[in-house]
Amino acid sequence: MRVLLTGAAGFVGRHLHQALDARGDDVTACDLVNGQDALDLFRTDTTRYDLAIHAAAIVGGRASIDGSPLGVATNLALDAWYFRWLVRTGTPRAVFFSSSAAYPVEYQQPGEIRRLYEDDIELSDPQLPDATYGWAKLTGERLAQYAAAEGCRITIPRPFSGYGADQADCYPFPAFIQRAKARQDPFEIWGDGESTRDWIHIDDLVGATLAAVDQDVTGPINLGWGRATSFNDLARLVTKAAGYQPRLQHRSDAPRGVHHRVCDPSRMLDIYTPQVSLEDGIRRALGR
Template identity: 55%
Template sequence: MKALITGSAGFIGSHLASALFERGHTIVLVDIVNGHDARDLFRDDETRYDAVFHCAAVAPHRSAIDNSPATVGAGCLELDAAMFAWAARTKPGRVVYFSSSAAYPIALQSQGLAVRLGEGHIRLDAPERPDAIYGEVKLMGERLAQAYRAQGGSVTVVRPFSGYGQDQSPDFPFAAFAQRARRREDPFTIWGDGTQVRDWIHVDDVVGAVLAAVEQDVDGPVNLGTGVGTSMTDLAKLFAAEAGYGPAFDYRTDAPAGVAHRVCVPYLMESFYVPEVSIEEGVRRALA
């Protein structure tokens, strides 16, 4: 297989690249941090790829989403629109579009509801308000994917929940917590009140599920998650216990914290891939 990965120097993109390389595929890597802007490729390149993994995005972490919404939203929308226009022209074998759990209605993610989010909770013909402009952009990306499919294109839409791993940027909470635990910080800082619940899925399982979906021609949309919720405070406690100390927790309620509860129904994913790495094992790997 000849595959293109955009955003190949990013967290998900770099892990996908490693997995595809290990499987013997030919891969073309494009990332702006390495001097290769995906928008230039989409404008000029006429190569037909067997698979395209579109991971390129602009700062998709909580701080940027809340504090620089125009930059994040406009940048991601530009990349997604250019990619689908290019795909319609060059007709790759299959496109993988990385949507996001941010596309789900925020009304279902409020304090006290504890709704597990299934793929059917998003109706592209009548979408409810998602999480910030970033969620709006991901909804538009899914609608572009729908239009591309209607024109005969093959596209897999995935909705990752809280992906994590030991080499993730500290702009994301899991990696930030790992750094604090390594330094044995006391007090241990947590953004928000600590009750925010997330569905943590290890990057190895994100990659494993994506490749299984491509191999089995799964169109999706499909949630990538475990169906298990862990609060920010409980995650901090796991890190502290693994690091062997008992800090106090400093809750920064003025910092960006996101929605109260975001956990998926993973049944569709589990029909072709079952996650292997628990959050406890992920914490152990991060501090090993």
């Protein structure tokens, strides 16, 4: 296929680019790092691709979400122009990366873990998502409906905590890996460490996304294992794999996000089975 990939130099984009190349697709890569602004492309380009994958966004982990809400809101303009471009060019197939941050925060509180289903988001009557980033993703999903009504078939992955060895260390997983490699003791964890996340390796995130495209799955689809792992448990897994057992030290003054964020992966499992367990991903990142 002839594919446009925005954000091609980012974490998800890099891995998507490699996978698309390996399939033999003809990829046009767009990224600010290479001097190409996706916003300018969407405003002016008239090329009709077989598939467009929009992975360009302002990101930066929890500190960015909490500390730079207006910067994150810039994604709204980028996404809006993406959907206008899809309709203008008649591109028939598209991917818009949403996020688990779009889910209502009331479903992610302390107490019993509530797995999140795709239908928990009702775009006609949205509930409070996670910060400006979540609102931007909710708005993008709503705009996707208008582009779909014009004939574009759009897959909307909602990745949970994607991770990999080459992810920027402003995210928890690579930060934990770096601390373990340095044999940090005490081992620092933001918050009380009891909040949970659902981790999915970048290889599976990419594999599930392309499986959804190949099998013509449209609309939202959770990408995750459905496995709740606390940050304390993640620290124990990482340090055990690194060969030591430090004391855990918690920072109550640091950003921490919602308490539980775990998906129901049933829709994904209909088309794709993840291959890289969290333990395997840790070993890969540590070079073990």
